[in-house]
Amino acid sequence: MTANYENHPPLGKKKLIMVMGGLMVGLLVAAFDYSIMGTTMPQIINSLQGMEYYAWPFTAYMLTSTISLILFGKLSDIYGRKHVLILGIIIFIVTSVLCGFSTSMLQLIIFRGLQGIGGGILLSLPFTVIGEIFSPRERAKYMGILGSVFGVADVLGPILGGVITDTWGWRWVFFVNVPIGIMAVTIILYSLPNFKLPDVKKVIDYGGIVTFTLALSALILALTLAGEGGYSWNLIAGLILLSGVSFTLFVWAEKKAVEPILPLHLFKNSIFNVSSVESFLAAALMFSGVIYVPLFAQEVLGMSATHSGLIMIPMLFSLTLASIITGQIIAWTGKYKKLVIAEFIITGIGVVLLATMNADTPYYLLILYSTVLGIGSGMAYNLFNVAVQNAFPLREIGIVTASMRFFRNIGTIVFVPLFGYIMNFTLARATALTTNSQALVLSIQNIFLVAIVLALAGLAMAFFLEEIPLGGDEFVNPDGGEETNTPDMKGNY
Template sequence: MNNNYAEKYQINRIMAGLMVGLLIAAFDYSIMSTAMPNIINSLNGIEFYVWPFSAYMLTSTISIIIFGKMSDIYGRKSILVAGIIIFIITSIMCGFSENMIKLIIFRGLQGIGGGILISLPFVMVGEIFSQNERAKYMGILGSVFGIADVLGPILGGVVTDTLGWRYVFFINVPLGIIALILIYNSIPNFIHDHVKKVIDYRGIILFTLGLSSMFLGLTFTGQVTKHPPALIVGLMLMSILMFITFVLVENNADEPIIPLHLFKNSIFNVSSIESFLASAIMFSGIIYIPLFTQGVLGMNAVNSGFIMIPMLLSLTVSSVVTGQIISKTGKYKSLVIIEFLITILGVALLASMDEYIPYYMLILYSTILGIGSGMAYNIFNVAVQNTFSIAEIGIVTASMRFFRNIGTIVFVPVFGFIMNFSLNASTIGSNTTQTLIVAIQNIFYLTLILALLGLIISLFLKETHLCESSSDKTDDDLKYDKTI
C-alpha cells in the first residue's frame, strides 16, 4: 500500500468497504434470475421477461464509462457514494413496482448505480495499492463475483419463497447502508488537480445513443421473428452513425469521456479485446450449461444450480490465486496464455457433451472453464493499470469493465440466434433432446473459435514488469482528500 495512506487506513477496512459495495451490485445479477418467474407471474408480464435484465445491463454499461470519467473530476469516493445512494433508492422503487413497465424503467435507473458499483472498486484498488500489491487485492475483490454467483440464486430462492419477490430488491437497502458507512469512514478520496472540471455532454449523448441503438438492434436480432428486419437494420445503422460522430466529437473535446489516445497503446487494445472475448466465453457456460442439464439431462432447477457451484467456486479461487501469482512474480503475459489454453480445453470438452455424459464429467468440464474464466477477471485490469499513470487509472480500469459488458451485450443475442437457427434447421425430426444437444454444441463451437482467437491475440500482449517504485512516480498528480 502506498506509504502516504498506509498509516491512516487499515487494509481490511478499505477492502471490506469496497467488497460490500461491489457485493450488492454483483448479487443483483444472480439473485434476479431466481426471482423473475415469480415477478412475471405477479405482474403479468411474460412478454417482457428479458427486459428488466436488458434495461439494467444497458444503463450499467453506459454508466461504467461516464462515471469512470466523472470520478476523475469529482473524486472516486464521491461518485462511489453517489452510486450506492442511487442503488438503494432505485431498489426501493423496483420493490414497489406495480407493473412490468415501471419495473423495467426502475431497473434501468438502478443500472446507473450498479455500473458505478461494479467498476469503481477496481479503480480504487488500482489507485490505493502499489503495483505489486494491486493484483493480489484485485483477486480478492474479484472473488466477490464468485460469492454472488454461488449464493445469489440460493438467497434469491429463499427470499422469494419466504418473503416475496419484492424483498429481493428491499434486501439491497440494509446492505447498501452498511457499504455506505464503511466506505464513508474508511476510504480516502482521490482528486486529480490537473483534470479540467469539464463535462463532455455531447460525447455522453452520442455514446449513449450509439450503445443503446446497438444493444436494441442486437437484442432484436436474437428475436428476429418478432421484429421487422427494417427496424433491426435501422437501429444498427443508427448505432454506426452515432459512434462515427462520437469519435469525431471526442477528437476535439477538452475532456473526452473516452480519451482516444488510449487506443494508441497496444496493451490497452489487446486487453480490451481479450476482456471482450473472455466475457463472451464465460457467459456461454453460465447460460447454456444449466440449459443442458435441465433440457437434456432432465434435472430440475435446484439440482441444475448445484451442478454450477463447482464452476463458480473454481472461478472465484482461480481469480484470487491468479492475483497472488502476479503479485509475487510481477508478470502476467504467461498467465494470459495459460488462461486461454485452459479455456480452450474446457470449451472443447463442453462441445463434446451428449445425453450420456455422467454428472461428474459435466462438473469437471464446467470447472475447467471456470478456472480459465476466473483467471481473466483481473489480469487485464492489472495490465492496463501498470501501463498508464495514476491519473488515468480510472478511465482505463472502467474501460476494461466496459469491454467485458460489451462482450456480453454482443454475444448473448448471437448465442440466442445460433440456438434458434439450429433448432429451426434441425433435420433430426421429433427428437427434441438431440436437436437441443446439436444447438448447444453449435454455441460451444463458436465459443471455441473465440477462445482460439483469444489465445492468438494473447501472443501480441506486451508485458511490463510490475515494481514497487514505479507506482509512486505519478503520485504528485494526486491529491488526497478525506472529505466527500
C-alpha cells in the first residue's frame, strides 16, 4: 500500500537551492580533506619529523570517521539532521585549526582523530537529508549531483594541496577549511529545517557505542599494523581477538537496546545486505585504481609525480560524470538493478584491462583503462544509497544511509592493506628472479587479478539484489501500511 509523499517539502525553490548548496559545500570540506592530505604529508613530515608515523594521521582519521558514521547517523534520527550536521561542521572547523597549530606528530595524530568525527558526519548526513526532502525517484538525481563533489575534490584536491603548501605552507591546508566551513554552517542554519521523528525515543545506546567503538578500533589497528609489517603477530592476533569479543558483546547490547545505534533487524532485509556487500566491494575496486595506477605510471613508465597525477584526471572526471548520469537514469526509469549489474561489468572490464599492463604499455592506454574503471566506480557512488533508502521507512533513513558509507569505508580499510601485502609479498619473491621494474609490474598485475575476482563476486551478488521500483510522487512503505511521515515546514513528521 502507498500513501502520498510530497516531492518537495514546502521549503520553496530558493530554499531548496540553498539547501543543496549548503550540503555540497559541507560535503566538499570533508571530501577535499582526503585528496589534499596525500600531497601535503611529505611537507608535514619534514616540518614535524616522524617518518615512522607517516600513515597514522590517515589511520586515526579513518578510524574515527568510520565509527562516527554509524553513531551520528543514529543520533541524527533522535536529535534531528540539522543540529547534528552543524555540529559535524563545527567539529571539523575547530579541529582543523588544532591540526594547523600542531607542533608534533603526536598532536597531529590526536587532532586528526578528532577531526575524523566531524568528517564522518559530513560524509553521510548530506545524503540522508536528500532522502528526506525529495521523493524516492528524485533522490537519485540529486544524490548524483551531490556525489559529483567527490570527483571534483579528487581532481582539484591534489593540485590545491600542492599550491597551498608551496605558497603558504602546510598549515594553511587546514586553516582554509575555516571560511568554507563557516559558509556551509551559515547556509544550512538559514535554509534547512531540522528533520526529526517524534516517535523516536531519546535514549542513548551507551553499551552499543562502547562495544562498537572498541570492536572497530581493534580491527582497524590490527589491519594497519599487519599492513605496515614489523609488528608482532601475537599483538595483531590479540587485537583481532579483542575485536571479535567486542563485536559479540556489541550484538548482545544491540538486542537489548531501546534505540540501538545499528538495529539488527536491518540485516533481515535482503536489499540492505546485498547493498552493504556491494558497497564494500565497490570501494575496494575503486581504490585499486586510485592507488596503483599512479604508482605504475611513476615507477614503471618513469613519469613524474605531476604527470602521473594528470593521468588520473580522466578517470576522476569520468567518475564524476558517471555519478551524475546514473542518478538521472534512475530518476527517469525508477529502477536501479540493471545499473548495478552494468556497474560491476564495466568495473570488471576496467580491472581486466589494467591487469594486462606491462612495461611496454603506452600512457594513453593507461588513461583509457583507468577511465573505464572510473565510469564503473562513479556509477556505484549512489546506487546503493538509493536502493536502501527506498527499502526502509523514513524513520530509518539516517542509519541505513550511514551504513552504506560505513561499508564503503570498511572496504577501503580491509583491502588497502591487503593490496599492500600482495604487492610486498610478490616483490619479495619476484625480485630475486627478475629486475625490480618487472617485479613491480608483476605485483601490480597480481593486485588487479584480485580485483577481477572482487568484480566477479560483485556481479554475482548483483543478481540477488531485489528491486523495488522507485515512486515519483508517492513514497512506498516497504513494511506495508501507510507512510505518513511527511515533513512539514518545521521539518517534523
